[in-house]
Amino acid sequence: MKRKIFLYFIILFFCSNCHRQLKEFSETEFLMDTVCEVKIETANSYLAEKALKEVFSKVEEIDKKFGFSKESEIEKINSLAGIMPYKPSKECFELIKESIRISQKTKGAFDITVGVLSELWGFENFSKKEDFKLPNPKKLTSCLSLVGYDKILIDEKEKSVFLKKKGMRINLGGIAKGYAIKKAKEILEQYGFEKFLINFGGDIYVKNKTKNPWRIAIQHPRDRNKFLTILELYTTSCATSGDYERFFMINNRRYHHIFNPKSGYPKEGVVSVTILCDDPVVADALATGIFVLGEKEGIELAEELKISCIIVSEKHNKLYIHTTKDLKNKNFDL
Numbered sequence: 001m002k003r004k005i006f007l008y009f010i011i012l013f014f015c016s017n018c019h020r021q022l023k024e025f026s027e028t029e030f031l032m033d034t035v036c037e038v039k040i041e042t043a044n045s046y047l048a049e050k051a052l053k054e055v056f057s058k059v060e061e062i063d064k065k066f067g068f069s070k071e072s073e074i075e076k077i078n079s080l081a082g083i084m085p086y087k088p089s090k091e092c093f094e095l096i097k098e099s100i101r102i103s104q105k106t107k108g109a110f111d112i113t114v115g116v117l118s119e120l121w122g123f124e125n126f127s128k129k130e131d132f133k134l135p136n137p138k139k140l141t142s143c144l145s146l147v148g149y150d151k152i153l154i155d156e157k158e159k160s161v162f163l164k165k166k167g168m169r170i171n172l173g174g175i176a177k178g179y180a181i182k183k184a185k186e187i188l189e190q191y192g193f194e195k196f197l198i199n200f201g202g203d204i205y206v207k208n209k210t211k212n213p214w215r216i217a218i219q220h221p222r223d224r225n226k227f228l229t230i231l232e233l234y235t236t237s238c239a240t241s242g243d244y245e246r247f248f249m250i251n252n253r254r255y256h257h258i259f260n261p262k263s264g265y266p267k268e269g270v271v272s273v274t275i276l277c278d279d280p281v282v283a284d285a286l287a288t289g290i291f292v293l294g295e296k297e298g299i300e301l302a303e304e305l306k307i308s309c310i311i312v313s314e315k316h317n318k319l320y321i322h323t324t325k326d327l328k329n330k331n332f333d334l
Contacts, residue, residue, distance in 0.1 A: 027052045032063045032177055033126060034201030038184060041195040051191045055184045059200075062183065065092055066176045068124050074172060078115070082166025085155060091179075093159050095281075096152070099175055102285040103149035106301065110289030111261040113163075115171030116146045121266075123246060123257040124171070132248035134255070140264045147261050173257075177203045178239060178284025185280065202245070203287075204238040205280045219244070220333065221272040221312055222319065228272070228312065229332050239283035241291045242272040258291050267292050269313055276308035283307075295322040 025048035026039040038055055040048045065073045073088045080086050088096070099112045118124050120135045120143050135143075146168045153162040163170065172179075177200045185205050188196050194209040206214040213232040220226035221244050231238065243256035243266070256266045273291040275283045286307070290298035295311045302309035302324050310330075311322040319334045 025049065025052065027056060029056055029059075031056070031059050032067065032180060032200065033173075034177070036180075036201070037197075037199045038188075039197040039199075040188065040193050042193055047191055048193075051188055051193070055187050058183050058187060059180045062176065062180045065089065066095070066172045066179075074170060077161050077163065078169045081163035081168040085153070085158065085160035085162035087158065087160045090159070093154075093161065095172065095175065095179055096161055096170070097154060098281060099172065099285065100149050100152060100154065102175070102282070102289060105305075106286070106289035106293060108149060108261055109292035110174060110285050111147065111149045112170045112172055112174065113147050113149055113151060113168060114259045114261050115169030116143045116167065117259045117261075117264055118171050118173070118257065119169060121255070121257070121259075122248075126246045126257065132250070132255075134250060144262075144264050147264070174241075174288040175281060175285040177201055178237070178279075178281040181205045181237065181280040181284075202240050202242075203280065203284050205236070206233050206238070207235045208233075209235075218274055218310070219272075222314075226333060228334075229310075229330060231276070233276075236276055236278060237280035237283040238274065238276050239280065239287040240272060240274040241287035243267075244271065258288060260292055267294075269315070270294055270298075270311060271314045271319070272310075272312040273298065274310040275302070277305075295320075298322075299324060 021043040022041055024039055024041050028035060028037045036059060038052060042048050073092045077086045102110050120139060122132050146165050151164040151168060153164060181198050181200055181203055184198050196207050197214055198205045204216060208214055213234050216231045216233055216238055217227040218229050218240060220228045221242050241258060243254060247254050247256035258267050260267045270291050273287050275287045277283050290301060290309060293301060295313050298311055299309060299322055308326055309324045310327060313320045313322065321332050
């Protein structure tokens with residue numbers, strides 16, 4: 001009996017000691033025109049460092065494929081707009097197809113063809129810009145004829161993409177971070193990590209099989225020193241789109257990067273949207289799409305898709321909260 005108790009004590013001590021050896025390993029890099037951070041909690045430093053290296057290598061690869069450089073696949077598609085189809089990589093082809101699917105689901109509120117608007121307003125490569133000005137109204141009207149996801153032709157047999165009109169530009173900025181997070185998540189899961197956090201410019205994926213959840217603070221859209229709320233999450237994605245990160249002010253008016261594809265102007269009335277769902281790609285795109293839809297249609301769509309949603313709207317400088325039913329009892333600090 002004493003021997004059994006002694007062995008039991010050794011096992012408990014060993015397990016407790018292993019638990020104390022768990023450490024947090026993290027890395028931060030600037031990719032995809034934003035700050036990308038990954039945190040892993042594990043006792044194996046070798047695997048953590050190897051995984052972090054693999055994750056950021058993959059994100060860099062995605063950035064090159066979907067970014068703004070002349071060598072990116074997106075720029076190759078754009079350069080051939082109105083001329084001929086382009087056969088991109090399988091992952092680029094599939095992501096464009098997913099973008100169109102979400103465009104259909106949001107009735108065009110999410111639309112990757114707003115790339116021409118992003119360029120006109122000066123939001124492409126935003127971190128490198130210093131001077132901003134309002135676009136010429138005639139140019140803006142002309143650009144609107146180049147906007148519309150229905151002008152993207154997908155050839156399933158040839159696996160090619162064709163933009164119908166010359167001058168069209170697609171921009172995967174509203175979905176590419178979610179895709180990068182999905183790929184990073186898959187890599188970390190292949191290594192067997194049970195607790196990690198991926199944060200790419202406010203788009204987040206967390207995994208946690210322990211009893212203690214990740215505590216994720218949602219930024220207050222008008223006060224950088226405050227949080228709107230804190231979410232306790234285990235395994236899910238959390239994506240937020242807001243008018244407070246990429247914007248410029250002219251005559252005390254805010255102009256941001258989330259455009260209404262129908263008007264060509266930044267969407268007004270909504271200041272922040274947070275989406276919670278399993279798929280980081282869907283979360284990223286819907287945060288933008290629901291932002292453009294607005295609070296009423298946005299919440300209706302979220303309920304239909306059975307995802308959690310927080311919308312902050314603004315009227316006469318006053319903020320209002322709108323949520324899906326599952327978050328009605330959540331406390332918010334406005």
